[in-house]
Amino acid sequence: MFKALRCPVSLFLTTGPVVERQWFWGDYLDHALSRLPRPHVDIELVGMRVELTDPERRRRMGRQLRGALKLVPDDERRAVLADLARQAGVDATEAPSAPYRALEPVQVEQLAAEGVQFGAHTVTHPILSRCSAAVARWEITESVRIVGAMTGRPVTTFAYPNGMLHDYGAREVAVLGAIGVPVAVTTSRGRVVDTADRLRLPRLVFRADLGVMSRRVMGYPLSL
Numbered sequence: 747m748f749k750a751l752r753c754p755v756s757l758f759l760t761t762g763p764v765v766e767r768q769w770f771w772g773d774y775l776d777h778a779l780s781r782l783p784r785p786h787v788d789i790e791l792v793g794m795r796v797e798l799t800d801p802e803r804r805r806r807m808g809r810q811l812r813g814a815l816k817l818v819p820d821d822e823r824r825a826v827l828a829d830l831a832r833q834a835g836v837d838a839t840e841a842p843s844a845p846y847r848a849l850e851p852v853q854v855e856q857l858a859a860e861g862v863q864f865g866a867h868t869v870t871h872p873i874l875s876r877c878s879a880a881v882a883r884w885e886i887t888e889s890v891r892i893v894g895a896m897t898g899r900p901v902t903t904f905a906y907p908n909g910m911l912h913d914y915g916a917r918e919v920a921v922l923g924a925i926g927v928p929v930a931v932t933t934s935r936g937r938v939v940d941t942a943d944r945l946r947l948p949r950l951v952f953r954a955d956l957g958v959m960s961r962r963v964m965g966y967p968l969s970l
C-alpha cells in the first residue's frame with residue numbers, strides 16, 4: 747500500500763528480538779504470567795498483587811504491572827522479570843512463539859530493498875531514563891550499529907522506547923548527537939514544524955478514522 751501511494755515509510759527496529767530472537771520484555775512478562783502455577787503473585791518492588799484467576803484479569807493486571815515496571819530502575823525491572831520467569835518455569839533463552847515473533851533479518855533486507863527506511867529503537871527496549879548512563883549509551887549505539895550493518899545504510903533516525911517526556915532526556919539526545927544520528931522521534935503528540943528540535947520530534951498516532959487523519963494531515967487543529 748505504501749509503495750502504491752509512494753508514501754515514505756520508516757520502521758524502528760529493536761535489534762535484540764530481530765537479530766537474537768529475544769522476547770520483547772512486555773511479551774515475556776505476559777508469557778511468564780500465563781505460566782505461573784499460582785492464583786496470584788506479589789510484586790514487592792511495585793507493591794502490587796497480580797491476580798491470575800482468569801485470563802481477562804491476568805491480561806489487565808499484566809498491563810498495569812508493565813506500566814509500573816516502566817517507572818522503576820531498569821536493573822530492578824530485569825530482576826522482577828527474571829524472578830517471575832523462574833517461578834513460572836519459563837526459559838528466557840527459548841525463542842518467542844509465533845504471535846510474539848519480531849521481523850527476521852531477511853525480511854528487513856527485503857523491505858529495505860523495497861525502499862522501507864529502518865531506524866534504531868535500542869537493543870532490548872528498556873526505558874532509557876531508568877538505565878545507567880553506560881547502559882543507555884550501549885542500547886543506543888549498539889542498535890544504531892546493528893541496524894546499519896543489517897541494511898547496509900547509515901542509520902539516520904532513532905525512536906525512544908515509550909517516548910514520553912520522562913522516558914528519555916538530554917543524556918540520550920547527547921549520545922545521538924555524538925554518534926551523528928540527526929533525527930529522533932518521541933511519542934509526544936504534535937506536528938513537526940520547521941523550528942522543531944530534530945532529536946525530539948513529536949508524532950501523531952494514525953487512527954483508523956480516515957476523516958480524522960486527513961484533517962490532521964491537512965493542518966486542522968489536532969482537537970478536530
Ligand SMILES: [Zn+2]
Nearest residue numbers: 867871907908
Ligand atoms: Zn517501542
